[in-house]
Amino acid sequence: MSSELIFSQSPVGHRHLQNKLPQVLRETVEQGLIAPLTNHGVVDAYLVPPDVIEAFREMERKNSVLTMLVAAERAEVAIPSETLRQRGIKFEFDADRLHWFTTTFPVEITHDENGLPLRETPPFKSEYIPESDFEISI
């Protein structure tokens, strides 16, 4: 996706959206356009294509990783980083410093070991369940 945000030429009114939703979607977000939603001429929301939101998330993630890389470079800590390796930035391995960095810097892990994005787990409530004393015979 282009980093440029492309806006629809004409805003979409509430009533028009309500009456012509499929048409509005076809003419705006399906064309990659961001459309201002207006009520009596005042913008109160935007229709945004899903890939724009995904691009924002990606930028946010990269920003977090970039912050970590800058911190590692400044602290001269050898972290397992493809970005630093490809740029020829190399520090001597020091287990103590790496452990210190890993436990001090708020590292954000974004993907599982197969490269799939980590999803937020649905909230769950822990509940205490007493164990039974019953034992099977094996």
Place this chain on the structure above:
Amino acid sequence: MKGWYINAKDLYVPAKNASKYPVRQGDVVHGSFLPVDWAAGQVVHPTCELTKPSVKTVQIARVHALADLASDFERQLVITGFRELENGETRIDAAHTFFLPKRSKAQKDTFVTFRELTSISANHLTNKSRVLTLTHEGRVTFIRRWIYFRFRWGLSYDEVQEAERVRISADPNFAGPRPVWAPLTASTS
């Protein structure tokens, strides 16, 4: 999700206080009861099982010296539990390991491989055979990593700690010092 580990000084109970704590999941033991080529073994058996009379054997995972790995890159992966890729990803790595940083300069860094398991007699789990005692917070980090390895379930530190809090707070027979975050609550039975 945030990184895996806490600082070494927060991970272990000081040796002089260890005897106040019963042997629990995550503690590290050493002795002739382990296979001869094992540096040590980490208790991976659930804590609530360890005191049951019917439990005769307990599950132990192998501890290696960090120096045994073939490269510094592998050592990096074990210490961090992730790697950074150029496309903006930080990806979980070496999920079958748990890093055990040295407690003092006289010791060596070690790590556990969850893929290498054995069973030992429960009688060998004693304060004498225990060489590292995890703090309650350290055990939360261990359980979090263990759950990820066994079930590929990426829980946060806070979620695992909350599950531990609920369990410990409800247990009037909890042995040893309680975590400050899990005081005993009134019995619900």
